[in-house]
Amino acid sequence: MSEVAALDLDDLAPAPPIRRRELLFATAFASAGVVMVFATLVGAYLAARNAGGEAWLEGSRIPLTQANMQMATMVMAAVTMQWAVYSISRDDRLHSYLALGITLLLGLAFVNQTTFLVKQANVVLSEPGGALFYAVVGTHTAMVLGGIVYIALMAFRALAGQFSSRQPDGISAAAVYWYVCVATYAVVWIAVYVMK
């Protein structure tokens, strides 16, 4: 006790300022760049498909069922991600961990479904539209993998007690990025799989 009493608070270095929403803003800016990558890729895909006519991916068979399941998976993942944000902002740590875990699981399931779909579709790179197909689908998969790493990192930080109702930014920022992943997949789903 005497050692504690001898501490002079004036000797301690001031704590670094907590800059709330820093990660949130940075994620929003980075997401804006990612959205532009996607908008350009999908725009190029649609323009090339319109120009390609009947020859567009004619040697391939892109199933819709698999893509529908992927869309449902991403919607569920968006709900569980929002569950994590809701829970951490109410200091409900158990449900936060549970929600983050389920989101990660659904994200990995989405990647698994993508690899299955790509194998089923059997799109040849050299055929008209092949390169754009792989550019759109591959970039989105890489984006989702980035989101999985981001959520896992924030989950570990949450486990270490860095986030709470007073500082929920990490989980919120991961959620923003994840929603962008879901929204961009909705565009890919319609442009590449539904409209074919």
Place this chain on the structure above:
Amino acid sequence: MAVTETRPASETGADPGSGRTAPGAVERILGGADHTTLGRMFVLSGLALFCVAIVARLLVGIDAVADNALLGDALAMVSSSARVLGPLSLVGAMTGVLVFLVPLQLGSPAISYPRGVSLAYWTWLLSTIVFAVSVAFDGGVGGADTAAARLGNVSLGAALAALGLAAVCVATTVLTHRPPGMGLAKVPFLAWSALLGSTLWIVTVGSAFAHVVVGQVSRADAPGLAENFVNGILWMTRAPAVYVLVIPVLGVALDVFATATGSRVRQYGIAQGLIGAFAVLSIGVWAQGDDSVNTVVWTAFALLVAVPVLGILGLVGDLVRRGRISYSPALLLSAVSLLFILGAVTSGLVWALTLAGSGTLLGFDVRLLGAAQVTFVAASLLSGTLAAVFHWSTKFWGGRPAAAPSNATALLVVAGGGLLSTAVFVQGLVQRDGEPTANQFFGVLVVAAAALYLLGVLSAAGAVRSASAAAADGGDDEPVGGTLEWVAASPARGDDVPDDLPTVTSPYPLADARDGDAPGEEADR
């Protein structure tokens, strides 16, 4: 006193109690995350890489004089690659100015995500060097060697992504590191323009990066990559997207003139609005295809962008009218950087007129008018970067640069930029319908301008050296501006921002503190 086995930490530079030795100079450069160090490295590396681009332009000029005896079939590749490498290096240099100054202007000891900025710097530096190497092996953009062209494509994408990452850090800093009282309406002009410029840069780079991805995924050969560049990336070097590069130049000019004249910008909100209008009119991701040029919207963008530039020139004129004007190289470079933007805008206007109607109204060479735009923009970027480096030289290097090299730099850069940009612009007017009229004469002008540019950048290196020497001799360190960066030590260090920053009640908190908290016209002089 007992004999100790090791020297005290104060002598070794070690952190007491940590058991670690202090990092050496190389370790600080390679592993440091101080935004001031990273900013300086960005600036110096950008200027060095710009010399490579200028050498490429020099070769293009010599080739024109020698009637294509020097470069032969590689002429288009070297010319296109120089058109990319020049802005790429100068955007890096301007990024350095923003990384260095924006946190200081906000009174912040650090930039957002300094390790991210460090990653951006090293990625940009290495990928730009790799791009330059690929040019040497007939790659770059438009080269004939497939392996080298793929290397050029990948390195271009990496450089763009790195600059996008740096822009994320700069924009986040402006939004989250402001001191109490500094709303966005009171942010200094450089930081304001950095926020707008970085945001648009992220968006623009994202779109260009997508085409790099397509080029790589398609495993295109050299001609395919050249076509991918022309169809997917070249739009970044013409109006309206090319104006994104010079948004920070507007902020530099307004801050330099406000400080140099000892005046405040009266219509602060209008000035911020003019920069904002310029930023809106430089959104160019929608104008990627050739069919988007010569449309009503494109023509409107080309015409309207002149309004904010003229407005900012008017505000600068108002500052000069009300303040005590005294010549400095930074002032000359700032003024000329705005005029270069006006030159780029004029090129766009002539381009729009040329394309009016069925596209045969004037018959000017639109390819050369596009090249003139990016040349004007590069000249503005170089002038603006050097203006910032000279104006804030006590913060950058610790002292003021010697008069001779800094004056020589200003004159050489103004002459080189003016000659090169005007030569390409006039060439576009003279060489109608693809006729190579007076090609050798224009080649001589390009050679002369490139030589002036090279001498200017070398002279800038001498000026920086003299500023550092002045710091070692105990150069002057009087704060002269009204914004918070002038409170920082000279040379500035990221973690060395004073705790007792003046209270922010206006865009010029330091001037308020000096003038007894009396913002207004009386405090202007």
